Amino acid sequence: MGKAYCHPAMKQLKDQQTRYAPKERRLEQVEKAEQLLSEIDQAKRYPYDYVCFRITGFRPDAWSALMLEGHEVQRDLRLFVEDLSATVRQPVEQATEPVLTVGEVSKKYNVSTRTVTRWRRQGLVARRFVIDGRAKVGFLESSLERFVADHRGQVERGSKFRQLTDAERDEIIRRARRMSQFRPGEVGLVEIARRIARKMARSTETVRLTLKSYDREHPDRAIFGPSTTPLDDDAKAQIYLRHKMGVSAEVLATQYHRTRTSIYRLINEVRATRLLETKLEFIDNESFGLTSSRKTILAPLPAPADGKPPRRPRAPKGLPPYLASLYEVPLLDREQEAHLFRQMNYLKHQAVALREKIDPAKVKTTDLDRIEELQEQALAVKNQIIRSNLRLVVSIAKRHVGPSNNFFELVSDGNMSLIRAVEKFDYARGNKFSTYASWAIMKNYARTIPEENYRRDRFVTGHEEMFEAAADNRMDEHEYESALKRMQEAIKGMLDRLDDRERLIITSRFGLGGAAERTLEQLGRELGITKERVRQIESRGVDKLRKIAGEQKLDLPML
Structure with a gap:
């Protein structure tokens, strides 16, 4: 047992x-x-x-x-x-x-x-x-008698067991061969043994062992073919991937010499293993174990406590569309905030409880579907909390922007701090999330901004400041963005005079031609070189652009 x-x-x-x-x-x-x-x-x-x-x-x-x-x-x-x-x-x-x-x-x-x-x-x-x-x-005799009374039919069938006759053995083999040929690859040994046992009033195990013994003694006439070795993790992962790409279980069963049932079992095993490998944390609460709390926790977002419709502040003029869209999401009051945090953590609690019960080798598809559904619901609630607080990141980032700090990089870094704060916030303590998140974001800035300045000073090559020095301390970030756009338009016509790698790095670093802006580290991974080498190639390209601008008498203050 x-x-x-x-x-x-x-x-x-x-x-x-x-x-x-x-x-x-x-x-x-x-x-x-x-x-x-x-x-x-x-x-x-x-x-x-x-x-x-x-x-x-x-x-x-x-x-x-x-x-x-x-x-x-x-x-x-x-x-x-x-x-x-x-x-x-x-x-x-x-x-x-x-x-x-x-x-x-x-x-x-x-x-x-x-x-x-x-x-x-x-x-x-x-x-x-x-x-x-x-x-x-x-x-104990009493325990045995109680079990026999509750399972009388099963005990009687076991007591009447007798050895198979040659005729019965031949009949089992004949039936099994006919069933296996009728739907090859779809019905396996266990299912066929179960069906024969039901018709012949025998135990499934007796029929299964009889068929296995026959196949072992007659390999040239085996019904289920030679026994296959267990699949390794790579083969299981390949089956899972191909099934996700649309290959049917019947085709996979034929290719891997398995039954369709075993293919589905392997797919669920890989799916469950990957699900369990995904880290899932939540802030527990004693109300999560009460069945009576479920309806309240999963209820829709309550209306504002004051009864007024959600306030949507007007976005400041000049903001890029991405930042302006943040002001379309209404703010949450304290009760709404607590409701969403309780709901998110409860959904994670339910998912974790189900995850602890599953055995990857025996898991059911319905259980996996339910776990993934709970995790997706928790993620949706988490995203709702994040969207309602993104303008807080913008507000704090504006106070930390400077000549050596890119405003949009500060916003990106602050967003990561906000996401971590949502994961760690305990709503049951009664604090406002904005207070906790502000502390987390500013603490992160206090650590990362000095480190970034140190790296700039440590690895300066003599050309980076050409982009940074042009930024006037009296400019706000919107004016800086307008100047940057003017500079980008002028540079587009000169990019053909750079080599391929320089052009790729300059284009990606400054988002020219609609390209997404990428960091030094991202470009380094793509090109297979270090982040410092990308920085050097970028500086060399900027130096060339500066020289071309001088030859053409172009007024590009950012160069």
Whole structure:
């Protein structure tokens, strides 16, 4: 039986009792847990503090708002009983009722020990006793009788098991060959075994092992072909990528000698692995565990507290379209701000809770879809918060602009600080986000601006100041932008006299001809050279442009 608890709270409870409860108390808790297990309805939900109280007699401070699904409680209680009983090391002679070992259950019901192990996964409660000086799995007679009463049909089928006759074996092989040829590549060994077992009143495992044995003994006439080796991570990633590009699962199944079902399983495995590798953080809140809070948290954005429509300040004249558009987004009041932050973190909390439960090798597509949906919803709320506060970045950047600091680079840097602030802000403390974000942005400027000035002084080549010195301290950034545009128009006609690399760097650095402005580091990665080498080529190109401007008697103050 697997040792993974459905919820860490139950494992934590087991660890606490193992560490602190005396032996007699642990044995009593095992009895209470098994009694509670017989009362659990897997279709219902149970508060964790109720489960803990039934076992230990006290209600916990932690996990008090946690709700557990009934089927999860059943699994965790079976693990709890087995794990905690193992720490007691109770001699089988001291048990209050008869105890049967795995072998004795096997003989009593005329089933294999593998079938008994399967019964344990399906709900048969096991404890650990000291039998003949060794710790072994045992079943109380009452627990066994309760399982048999709940699974009578299954137990009877197992008890009536008989060896396959040659005729039955031939019939299984005939049916399997016909099914595999009818829809090749779409139905695999397990599915065919399941269908044959249903028609012949046999267990799926019996049919599957029969077919595997036949293929092994008759490789020249094998129904399912030679067994394929497990695919490595690169092959799985390739299957995932090709499926995203539109290649059907049927085609992939044929090319990789797999069934269509196994291809879908591999795709989900890669998808789940990549999803789990993506870091997802949130600020927790005790209300997130309350079912009653869900409707309130996910409600639409409330109207302003004063009842007035959102105020949209008029954008200052002369702003570029990008900056002017920021003033079209209405500001948030304190209640609206808290609502959005609570909603964003709640959606992330829900996504993380689902992510902790999935096993990449067995995950369902619906679970992955739900997780991605929650993450996308959280991102949409986050973007709404960011858009409502972008003008704050512009306001702070304007106060830090200077002759050596590009206004738009300050805005870009400030936007990154704003995004990090949204991730780290705890709305439950009652502070206004603008106060927290302003502090984060100014703190970042206080660190990055001196560093940038140091780098300029450290790596100066003698030509950078030709662009910077022309900026008048009395100019605001809008006047500077107008002068820059005039300079760009004049330079366009001279670019043909530069070599290809110089032209690319000058064009990209200053956004000439509609090109997007790029940093030294971005250009260095594209050209395969260092950032300092890009700076030197840029300076050389500027020097050439300056010389050409002198020859043509062009008045370009920026040069």
